[in-house]
Amino acid sequence: MxxxxxxxxxxxxxxxxxxxxxxxxxxxxxxxxxxxxxxxxxxxxxxxxxxxxxxxxxxxxxxVNHLVDPSKVVVVERDYPLLTPKEANAAIKRSLRRRLVVVGACIGTDAHTVGIDAILNIKGFAGEKGLEYYREVKVVNLGAQVSVPQLVERARAEKADAVLVSQVVTQRDAHLLNTREMSAAFRESYPSDKRPLLVVGGPRFDEAMADELGVDRIFGRGTTPGEVASFIVHRMSTRTQERKAS
Missing domain, CATH: 3.30.30.60 (D-lysine 5,6-aminomutase beta subunit KamE, N-terminal domain)
Known part of the structure; x- marks a missing residue:
């Protein structure tokens, strides 16, 4: 077409x-x-x-005369079920038997907290409540301009299950450099089976670059709190089941 x-x-x-x-x-x-x-x-x-x-x-x-073939388009499809806050809370209680801890921040020199606040703050985004609304989730929002060492230290102190990083500033690929630095720091600081989930988001990320950047998931523009919460709960539940099986 x-x-x-x-x-x-x-x-x-x-x-x-x-x-x-x-x-x-x-x-x-x-x-x-x-x-x-x-x-x-x-x-x-x-x-x-x-x-x-x-x-x-x-x-x-x-x-333009270029043609687009939708059958050859490669995208990252959602591979987990969307949960309501009630369903997410129930899944956390069932699998973890404690509150799930999420630490969020904007790292480097990025001072744009709109994205991280939309996901974490109770007022949320697009008609959905943020993760603070979830009874079984403890949210620690570190705000803007957080250094990677500070993020790792706080994540360890809070015993974070997941770390959420928002990156809006993209000049000279700052979002990619910061994400690689962050993922490397967490891998150096944690055993592979103890590392928290690493989730990044921002309007200029390519969702297919998760493996390349060393994170568990990338979310692009328009992502809602429910999508992020559902992903974290799904992955944590899966991780818990795998540990029990082994």
Whole structure:
């Protein structure tokens, strides 16, 4: 299939970007040229706005001829059941026989707590209560700009079952570097069978990179508290069953 703009299969798409040039006719021509080289033909600059004296923001509209085959798309599907808070609480009591401990933070220089707060705070997100609402979950929210050593130390002190990290700042792949540093630190500090679940989330993560980054799960934009809670409960229940079996 092709993108849909005005008519089915016409391949029309809209693209936005910034060029490090003052706004001018030349800048608009450069934007059209870039869009052409990206496969848009024809490419129409429909919006151009100066961003200070040295930058210009563009929106370009045009046609592409590329085809998309949905049968070849690879995504990370949810492989665990979605639980209500009541069901999650019951599963925790049944499998752990104690409260589940979750430690959350924004690490490195990231000061954007909106994501971690949406998952942990009782007010939650998208109509769902955060993990603080779950009676059988103890939540420790460390807030923003937490160093990796501080996170590991607090996780050990709290005997965390799961560690949640939110990363919004992505300049120079800071979210990837921070996540790799975090996962390495936990693997150095814990025996493999004692390490807490490592869960990261943010709008720019690729959910398929969990193994590459050394974490147990990656959640992207739009994730709800219920999805995170259900994953943690499912994995902790599975881990407990495996330990009993061995």
């Amino acid at each position: 092709r993108p849909y703009g005005d008519t089915t299969g016409d391949g029309m798409v809209q693209l936005s970007f910034t060029l490090p040039m003052p706004h001018s006719k030349v800048a608009e021509g450069a934007a059209a040229q870039l869009a052409n080289k990206m496969g848009m033909d024809p490419a129409l600059v429909v919006h151009a706005k100066p961003m200070g004296p040295d930058f210009t923001f563009f929106v370009v509209y045009g046609r």
